[in-house]
Amino acid sequence: MLENIALIKEVHEHLPTIKAQKIAKEMLEKIHQEHISLYRVSACTPVEIFYIQFIRALMMKEKKIIIVTPFSLIENLRDINVIIKNITILGSEKEILLLDMLSNENHYEGSQCSIVK
């Protein structure tokens, strides 16, 4: 998965592979997911795949990241707060939006993010 994440910086910023993989590894370490560094996608859980997708999105130049319906995106997701916490830990200047349906509103109770209806 390290290669998978590093790819973005290698392609868009022409960063050498070693440097790009170092950045990718640091990101995974921040959210204690470094064990998936050498996994292939089939060995990862849905949450782990989500983190990879999110880190890849962080590597892009776009200022905004939109996560649409996380509960259908991540299979068997029970607590969105764990995801929100890790998104915060990864920290970024980007604006991160979670789009979800009103029926899932109760899942966001007590979360740190500001809710706009």
Add this chain to the structure above:
Amino acid sequence: MIFKFVENIGASTIRSLSSLTEALKFTSVCLIHMVNPLSYNPAMRMVLVKQIYFTAVTVIPLFLMMAFLFGSVIIGAVIALATEYSLQESIGSIIITFVVDEFSPFFTALLISLRSGTAVNTEIAVMNVNEELNTLKEYKIDLINYLFLPRIISGIISVTSLSILFALIMLSSGYIFTLFYMNMDLHTYKQLLMSAIEVSDIVILLLKSVAFGFVIMLIPIYSGLKTANSYTAIPISVLNGMVKLFVALFFIEVLSLILQLL
């Protein structure tokens, strides 16, 4: 009835021509990317190294064994025939023409097609069906630079280097036969080959290998890209790709023979 028949011929001709135009367009786009230095980003170079490893390096043990077996047996047969028809004086040029110009590049191309051509076709088809290609596009990753170019370049490098290796081993193993059949010493055998080989033989070997390597990867990639969006379409894509590839290989071979005859 006749109108329907003519209509069908027209429709299939238009279809064939438009798919040929599309394939030629794809080929030219790949060639343009190949000469653009910006295409060679670190990710692409990493994929290229891996592709060369999987295409050319992992096949070496099998390749060496086949080159050795074919070398001793086929060169033996060529020498036996040449002796039978009193062509001993031309044995050197017969061996060089047969091994360097014809057999090595064509045999290498067939082996790499069966091994890597099928693999690449399946890989691209699976990526296409799984929407992985679309994901890469979403991340603004150029598919040609990241996926196709490393495979095409590795095809060219692998086929060329393996053809040279095949020719060298075939010629070396041919000595075994000449030693036992003709009682020829190594120095004489070496002289026989050295006096027969010409620059044109090397040029033919290189040009054919480059052309073979290019189509061995390009056609399976193109076929994989054209896969319909279902898993059952993958074997059909590989089947079509391989048939087109074999037609292209024979076309290159026949074209090179015609050019040599002119």
